[in-house]
Amino acid sequence: MNITIKEITLFHVAMPLVREFETSSHKKSFIEHILVRAVDREGFVGWGECASPSDPYFCYESTETCWLILENYLVPSLLGATWETPSAAMALGHVNGHPFAHAAIEMSCWDLYAQHLGQPLADALGGTAREVDAGVSLGIEASIDALLDVVALHVDDGYRRVKLKIAPGWDVEPCRAVRSTFPDIALQVDANAGFENTDSSTNVFERLDALGLLMIEQPFHQDDLVAHAALQVRLDTPLCLDESITSIEAARTALVLEACRVVNIKVSRLGGLGHARDVHDFCRESNVPVWCGGMHEFGVGRAANLALASLPGFLFPSDLSGSKKYFAQDLVTPEIVAHEGRVVVPRLKPGIGVDVVMERVEAHVVRMSQHYAEPPRRGETQ
Ligand code: MG
Numbered sequence: 001m002n003i004t005i006k007e008i009t010l011f012h013v014a015m016p017l018v019r020e021f022e023t024s025s026h027k028k029s030f031i032e033h034i035l036v037r038a039v040d041r042e043g044f045v046g047w048g049e050c051a052s053p054s055d056p057y058f059c060y061e062s063t064e065t066c067w068l069i070l071e072n073y074l075v076p077s078l079l080g081a082t083w084e085t086p087s088a089a090m091a092l093g094h095v096n097g098h099p100f101a102h103a104a105i106e107m108s109c110w111d112l113y114a115q116h117l118g119q120p121l122a123d124a125l126g127g128t129a130r131e132v133d134a135g136v137s138l139g140i141e142a143s144i145d146a147l148l149d150v151v152a153l154h155v156d157d158g159y160r161r162v163k164l165k166i167a168p169g170w171d172v173e174p175c176r177a178v179r180s181t182f183p184d185i186a187l188q189v190d191a192n193a194g195f196e197n198t199d200s201s202t203n204v205f206e207r208l209d210a211l212g213l214l215m216i217e218q219p220f221h222q223d224d225l226v227a228h229a230a231l232q233v234r235l236d237t238p239l240c241l242d243e244s245i246t247s248i249e250a251a252r253t254a255l256v257l258e259a260c261r262v263v264n265i266k267v268s269r270l271g272g273l274g275h276a277r278d279v280h281d282f283c284r285e286s287n288v289p290v291w292c293g294g295m296h297e298f299g300v301g302r303a304a305n306l307a308l309a310s311l312p313g314f315l316f317p318s319d320l321s322g323s324k325k326y327f328a329q330d331l332v333t334p335e336i337v338a339h340e341g342r343v344v345v346p347r348l349k350p351g352i353g354v355d356v357v358m359e360r361v362e363a364h365v366v367r368m369s370q371h372y373a374e375p376p377r378r379g380e381t382q
Contacts, residue, residue, distance in 0.1 A: 001116050003089070003109075004041045004082045006373045008075045011035040012067060012366040013298070015327055021139040021296070024167035024194025026057040031296050031326070034066055035361065038078075038108040044115045047356055048107030049301035051268045051294075052100035058192070058295075059243070059269070061100045069101040071369060078105065080373035086110045087274050099246070099271035106272030107304050111351045120307070120347040125277055127310025131342040135161035135317035136325065137190070137294070140170050144177045151178050151185075154325075158341040161186040161214065161317040167194045172207045179211045186317065190217035193243050197227040205231060214316065215240040215262050222246070228259035238262045242293055245269070251279045255286050262316065264293040267301070267308060276308055284313035292318035299323060299332030303352045306336070310345045317341075331360045 014032040021028055034050035050070065052061045077093025086109040090102065114124035136159040141147040151162055162182075164175060166189045175189055189208060195201040197220050205219060215238045220227045222243035232239045238261035245251050245263055247270065254260055263283050270276045283290045292309040295301070302323065309318045322338035323330035330336065332354035336343060346353025 001084055002082050003084070003112055003116060004080065004373070005038045005078050005112070006041050006080070007039040007371070008079060009037040009368060009370045010067065010070055010075070011037070011361055011368045012063065013331070013361055013364045014366050015298070015364050017296070017326055018324075018328055023139060023165045023190075024192045026053070026055065028054070031298070032063050032366065033298055033301070034063065034070065034104060035298070035300060035356070036070070036104045036108045037356075038105075038112060040112055044112050046108040046110075046112035046115070047300045047352060048104040048109075048111065049297055049304070050100055050104030051297050051301050053295070059100070061098060065098065066101040066104070069095060069098045070105060074101060074105045075371050078109075079371055083109075086113050086272070090272065090274070100268045102271040103268045103273075106274065107267070107301070110273050110304070115351040118350050120350060121304065121352050122307035122310040122345045122347060125273060125307055125311065127307055127345065128312055129310040129314070129345060130347075131344050132292075132306055132309045132314070132320055133160040133317035134320050134322070134338040134341050134343050135159060135163055135291075136321050137163045137165070137319050139165050140167060144174050147174050148177060148181055151182060155182060155185060157338070159321065159338065160341040161188065163188045163190055163217070163319070165189075166191050168201075171204050175208060175211055175213075186214050187211070188214040188217065188240075190242070191219045193218050193221050195219050197221075197224060202231060202234065205235060209235045209237045213237050217264060218242045218244065225254055225257050225259040228254075229257045232258060232260065240264050242266065243269070245279065248275065248278045248282060251282055255283075255288060261288065263288055263290045265290050265308070266293040266295065267305060268295050273304060273308055277311065280308075280311050280313045289313065289315035291316035292320060294319035296326055298327070299330040299336055299354050300352065300356060302336050303332065303346050303354045306343060306345045307352065329360065331364075332356055
């Protein structure tokens with residue numbers, strides 16, 4: 001199979017969140033992601049989503065750096081080139097780092113590739129699950145009472161697991177309150193690397209260890225695998241790494257050091273679906289369970305995450321809630337919906353399996369740019 005992309009359009013889209021979201025690193029009230037629309041010579045349309053946070057707090061990338069890398073490097077390298085697989089497509093335009101920008105364009109290549117195969121993306125990736133267990137990730141709240149209200153809302157909605165964001169000063173007490181109010185729920189916490197590697201931090205995690213948590217995610221700085229390994233031996237609760245797992249090499253190092261017992265796989269952080277699948281395969285061979293993390297994706301990225309999470313090593317509930325938790329109306333149809341704590345993997349048609357509603361994109365677009373393998377002829381609009 002030979003695929004040649006003749007046209008790529010980038011859309012910088014900003015949508016308000018239905019509820020402000022706060023973590024140990026920052027607070028956000030809207031999401032601005034870049035959508036990639038790639039059209040090939042046969043007329044297939046592939047979509048990708050760059051899920052970088054607006055500003056460089058979670059990682060060094062931002063919407064602006066992603067726009068620059070996509071526009072100046074990744075889009076020009078792909079236009080007009082012929083490739084057979086998404087990994088071959090990405091080899092055409094390698095730049096050092098910038099995984100969120102890479103992931104966006106790679107996702108559009110996977111969408112095209114799966115359509116050429118005539119398969120849903122999940123099948124093209126080797127996924128088997130028909131549905132994925134949905135977990136919900138809840139931000140830092142103004143008070144413990146407010147947190148308990150939000151947890152109750154999502155437990156009533158049937159979510160299979162609740163994850164609480166924690167930060168120094170918002171750690172043991174809110175978690176203890178949630179655990180005593182909801183003694184039976186699957187509960188885990190995420191520190192987003194917000195703690196210093198000190199004795200007092202270790203004490204916080206030892207007290208959290210007594211709460212019967214599913215896992216404790218990313219306590220320390222992403223580069224400090226040794227600190228995570230030292231903490232893991234003191235705890236019964238498995239540590240999970242997120243920000244630290246930037247590549248298959250980082251995953252190997254983390255497992256060799258026994259710095260975690262669970263891995264959070266994010267398509268964006270790993271630079272695309274192919275690398276995310278590689279980390280999944282490696283963890284599965286190593287008997288380390290994984291789950292799929294999210295970056296508050298719109299429907300395009302959310303559908304791709306669902307396809308990935310249908311692979312057999314995804315053994316814990318993933319951050320794949322229904323779109324309505326985040327947005328009044330998502331950009332795609334059918335909207336992604338959680339029902340009794342499960343989300344169906346899109347398989348109704350080849351590719352990512354959802355349609356982007358252009359009127360909704362246009363209603364929220366901040367800027368767009370179009371790029372052609374050859375300049376459009378007079379009278380040609382796209
Ligand atoms: Mg995380």
